[in-house]
Amino acid sequence: MGVYVSVRGWLECDETQLASIQEIISSHADDHYSGGWSTPRQQVNWTHYIFYGADIRASALDWFTNQLQEIARVPASDDDGDLIRGLFLASHEVDGTTEWQVREGQLVSSPADIRHQYLDE
Numbered sequence: 001m002g003v004y005v006s007v008r009g010w011l012e013c014d015e016t017q018l019a020s021i022q023e024i025i026s027s028h029a030d031d032h033y034s035g036g037w038s039t040p041r042q043q044v045n046w047t048h049y050i051f052y053g054a055d056i057r058a059s060a061l062d063w064f065t066n067q068l069q070e071i072a073r074v075p076a077s078d079d080d081g082d083l084i085r086g087l088f089l090a091s092h093e094v095d096g097t098t099e100w101q102v103r104e105g106q107l108v109s110s111p112a113d114i115r116h117q118y119l120d121e
Helices: 017-028 058-072 114-120
Strands: 004-013 049-056 085-092 094-104 105-109
Touching: 004 017, 004 058, 017 049, 017 058, 049 058, 058 085, 058 094, 058 105, 085 114, 094 114
Parallel strands: none
Antiparallel strands: 004 049, 004 085, 085 094, 094 105
């Protein structure tokens, strides 16, 4: 068997950025873990959301974080200058939980807050 990581989280963006995100995801498609990406059945109001949830092998973490880094660099698409934002928690079977924030054009990684420890149980 291998070591697994439970990855779950979301991205917030506008319609133009969503199209760019979907292109990035398609370019990294692996016919397995890429199936963890999803969007709502119907768009509600102005913010678009895209979600990820899957248990992936620890060896695939670079595959996933490379996508998040590429997605984080998608530029603002209007005069508001809003960049893509998101939050992911990754519960590693051995190393515990890490928080990944997509903000300000970057992927910021840090140990998850103690409040999220229940996810490791």
